[in-house]
Amino acid sequence: xxxxxxxxxxxxxxxxxxxxxxxxxxxxxxxxxxxxxxxxxxxxxxxxxxxxxxxxxxxxxxxxxxxxxxxxxxxxxxxxxxxxxxxxxxxxxxxxxxxxxxxxxxxxxxxxxxxxxxxxxxxxxxxxxxxxxxxxxxxxxxxxxxxxxxxxxxxxxxxxxxxxxxxxxxxxxxxxxxxxxxxxxxxxxxxxxxxxxxxxxxxxxxxxxxxxxxxxxxxxxxxxxxxxxxxxxxxxxxxxxxxxxxxxxxxxxxxxxxxxxxxxxxxxxxxxxxxxxxxxxxxxxxxxxxxxxxxxxxxxxxxxxxxxxxxxxxxxxxxxxxxxxxxxxxxxxxxxxxxxxxxxxxxxxxxxxxxxxxxxxxxxxxx
Amino acid sequence: xxxxxxxxxxxxxxxxxxxxxxxxxxxxxxxxxxxxxxxxxxxxxxxxxxxxxxxxxxxxxxxxxxxxxxxxxxxxxxxxxxxxxxxxxxxxxxxxxxxxxxxxxxxxxxxxxxxxxxxxxxxxxxxxxxxxxxxxxxxxxxxxxxxxxxx
Numbered sequence: 001x002x003x004x005x006x007x008x009x010x011x012x013x014x015x016x017x018x019x020x021x022x023x024x025x026x027x028x029x030x031x032x033x034x035x036x037x038x039x040x041x042x043x044x045x046x047x048x049x050x051x052x053x054x055x056x057x058x059x060x061x062x063x064x065x066x067x068x069x070x071x072x073x074x075x076x077x078x079x080x081x082x083x084x085x086x087x088x089x090x091x092x093x094x095x096x097x098x099x100x101x102x103x104x105x106x107x108x109x110x111x112x113x114x115x116x117x118x119x120x121x122x123x124x125x126x127x128x129x130x131x132x133x134x135x136x137x138x139x140x141x142x143x144x145x146x147x148x149x150x151x152x153x154x155x156x157x158x159x160x161x162x163x164x165x166x167x168x169x170x171x172x173x174x175x176x177x178x179x180x181x182x183x184x185x186x187x188x189x190x191x192x193x194x195x196x197x198x199x200x201x202x203x204x205x206x207x208x209x210x211x212x213x214x215x216x217x218x219x220x221x222x223x224x225x226x227x228x229x230x231x232x233x234x235x236x237x238x239x240x241x242x243x244x245x246x247x248x249x250x251x252x253x254x255x256x257x258x259x260x261x262x263x264x265x266x267x268x269x270x271x272x273x274x275x276x277x278x279x280x281x282x283x284x285x286x287x288x289x290x291x292x293x294x295x296x297x298x299x300x301x302x303x304x305x306x307x308x309x310x311x312x313x314x315x316x317x318x319x320x321x322x323x324x325x326x327x328x329x330x331x332x333x334x335x336x337x338x339x340x341x342x343x344x345x346x347x348x349x350x351x352x353x354x355x356x357x358x359x360x361x362x363x364x365x366x367x
Numbered sequence: 368x369x370x371x372x373x374x375x376x377x378x379x380x381x382x383x384x385x386x387x388x389x390x391x392x393x394x395x396x397x398x399x400x401x402x403x404x405x406x407x408x409x410x411x412x413x414x415x416x417x418x419x420x421x422x423x424x425x426x427x428x429x430x431x432x433x434x435x436x437x438x439x440x441x442x443x444x445x446x447x448x449x450x451x452x453x454x455x456x457x458x459x460x461x462x463x464x465x466x467x468x469x470x471x472x473x474x475x476x477x478x479x480x481x482x483x484x485x486x487x488x489x490x491x492x493x494x495x496x497x498x499x500x501x502x503x504x505x506x507x508x509x510x511x512x513x514x515x516x517x518x
Contacts (some may be wrong), residue, residue: 052425055418055434056455088414088436093421100496102503110510118506145507147500154424168426176418179430189423192429199420199431230503233383234454236416240440241450243375247416247436248386248454256425277420277431 023068037061046251046280047071051321052078053181053200055279072202072321079322090177092235092244096254096277097154099230103281106155107224114152114184119229121283154255155226156273165225165258165271171264187313194296194312197290199278201319207284209309210291218295218307221260222274229253249318257290262301272301295318374472377482381471381481381483382464384489390460392491396484397463403476404444405466411439411451411458447472 015317024031038045038061048060052075060078067073103119106112118124159165169191178193187195198206213220231251235244255276263269274294276286295309308314369480385393416435424427439461449469451461470480 050432051427054415055432058455059435082433085435086414086435088416088438090417090430091419091434093419096420101502102393102499103506116508117503119503119507136482142502144498144501144506145505147497147504156423157425168421171427175427177428177430181419181430192427195420195422195429196431207400234416234418234434236452238438238450238452241452243379245450245452246379246383246386247434247452250418250454252420256424273423273425277424279432282509299387324418 004153008169011057013094023066032065034058034061034065038063039346043068044071045201045283046110046278046282047285048074048078049279050282050285051075051200051202052082054078054082072325076322076325089236089238090239091247094232094234094252096228096232096252097151099152099228099232099252099254100249101152101228102230104152104225104226104230106226108226109158112155112158112226113150114150148287152228154228154256156258158237159258159271163268163270164272166262185316186301189312189316191293191297194316195275195277195289195293197316197319198276201289202321202324203282203285203288205319205321205324206288207290209295209315210288212307213291213295218298218305218310219260220257220274220281220291220294222291222294223258224287225256227253227255227283227286231285251280253278253280253286254317255286257285257294259286259294272297320321323357376428377477377481378468378471381467381485383406383466384485384492385451387450387492388460388465388488390457392488393460393463393467393484396487397466398481400470400476402470404475405469406440406444407439407462408448409438409440411437411461413437413458439465441465441469443469443473445473445475461487484500 019102028029028133038057041061045057045066047061048071049055049057051062051071052063052087054060056078059081060074063074063077063081066077075157101114101117101119103121104114104117106116110116118336143211156165156168160167178190178196180193181198185197189197198242214222229251229266231249233249234247236247237243238245257274257276259272259274261269262272272294274290274292276293278285292309292315295307296315298305298310299312303310305311398422414436416436417433418431418433419428421427435453435456437451437453437456437458437460439458441449441451441462443449449467449472451464451466451467451468453461453464466508467480471477471485473480
C-alpha cells in the first residue's frame with residue numbers, strides 16, 4: 001500500500017545515511033585515502049580487479065573504501081561500473097614470456113634459465129603477528145643485485161622442446177574468442193570461456209574446488225611447473241591509428257600446473273597442463289584456477305568425470321561471487337506476498353491434518 | 368614504404384614510453400618546447416578494452432578481463448594528426464600523448480619532442496625498471512650443495 005511505501009522510503013534513506021556514518025567510523029581517526037588502499041592493501045585491490053574483471057587500481061580502491069572493506073561488495077560495485085563505459089575493443093593477447101619478472105618460482109626444476117626469483121612473498125615467513133607493524137614501521141630499503149639480462153622462458157616451453165608436455169591448443173583459423181559478458185553460457189563450454197569464467201571466479205570457491213582435486217575428488221597429480229608475477233606490456237590495435245598502440249603495462253600472475261600423463265596408441269605419453277592467469281599478485285587464485293582448469297579438461301582427455309571439480313556446468317555456474325551473492329542475499333529482501341501464500345497453504349495443510357487426526361468423538365459431535 | 372614503417376616504429380616507441388609516464392611529467396617536459404598551434408580532433412573519452420591472455424601462455428587467446436582506457440586525438444595547425452591511448456581514465460594524459468604523437472610526425476618538431484620529452488622520460492622509465500629488476504635479482508636463490516662428510 002502507498003502508506004507503507006512512503007514509510008519504507010524514509011527508513012531506507014536513513015539507513016543509507018547511517019551506513020555512510022558507520023563507514024567513516026570515528027571521525028577523530030584520519031580518513032583512509034585511495035592511495036593508502038592502493039599502496040598498502042595492494043593484494044585486496046588485486047583481488048577486486050581480478051574478480052571485478054576490471055583492471056583499474058584507483059576504481060578498485062574506491063570500491064573497497066565504499067564497501068567498508070567487504071571485497072565481494074567491492075567486486076559487485078566494480079562490475080556495475082563496467083556497464084557505464086563503452087567497449088573500445090580487445091587487446092592483442094599479452095605475452096607472459098616477455099614479463100618483467102618480479103617473482104618466478106618452479107617446484108619442478110631447481111635450475112631453470114633465469115633462476116628462481118622469490119620476489120615479495122609471504123612464503124617462508126613464520127606467520128607470527130608482528131607488533132612492530134602496529135605503528136610507525138619504516139622498512140629497510142630492498143637489497144639490490146645485478147640483474148641478469150638473460151630471458152626467463154616459461155618452464156613449460158622448456159619441457160615442450162623435448163615433447164615431454166603437451167603443447168598449448170592453437171587458435172582455430174577464424175575462430176572468435178568466446179566472451180561470457182556478451183553471450184549467455186552454453187554447455188559444453190570451450191576452454192577460452194572456461195578460463196574467462198575462472199579468471200573472474202571467486203577465489204574461495206576456486207580454492208575449495210582445487211583443494212578437492214588434491215584430496216581425491218578428481219585426481220590431477222599436479223606440480224607447479226612455474227608461477228610468475230610481474231609486468232607485461234599491453235597493445236591495442238586502434239583502427240584510427242592503424243597499428244598496435246602500446247597502452248602501458250599491467251601486473252599479472254601466471255601459474256603453469258604440470259599434471260600426470262596422457263597418451264594413446266598413436267601419441268607418446270606426455271605431461272598435461274592446467275593454466276591460471278589473473279590480474280595483480282594473485283598466487284592462490286592462479287594456482288587454484290590452474291587446478292580447476294586441468295580438472296575441467298576431463299572430458300577432453302577421456303577421463304572419468306565423477307567429481308564436482310570436473311563438472312563444468314557445476315563449476316562455471318557457481319564460480320561467480322556476484323551472481324552467487326545476488327541470489328543468496330536476495331532472500332533477505334521483502335518476500336511478503338510469496339510468504340503470505342506459503343502461510344495460507346501451510347494453514348490449510350495444518351487444518352487438514354487437524355481434521356484428519358481429530359478424535360472420532362469430536363468428529364461425531366461435529367457432525 | 369620504409370620511411371612509413373620507420374615513422375610508425377618511431378611513433379610506437381614514443382607511445383610505449385609516454386604510456387608509462389604521468390600526465391604531469393609529460394606536461395612538464397612539453398613546457399620546454401614552444402608548441403605549434405593545435406586543437407583537439409577528438410576530446411578525451413574513456414572506455415574499456417578487453418584484455419586477452421593465451422591458453423598456457425602461448426596458445427589460443429581467451430578473454431581475461433577488461434581495463435579502463437582513455438583516448439584522444441589532436442591535430443597540429445600544420446596538419447599532422449596524433450593519437451593518444453593509455454590505460455586508466457586520465458583524459459588529460461591521453462590528450463598529451465596525442466599531442467606528442469602529432470609532434471613526433473612533424474618535420475619541425477619531431478627532433479625536439481624526442482630530445483626534450485621522450486628521451487628524458489625513457490631514461491626515467493629505464494631507471495625505474497632497473498631498480499625493480501635489481502630488487503628482484505637480490506631475491507634470486509643461489510643453490511649450493513652441502514659438502515658431504517667423510518665416511
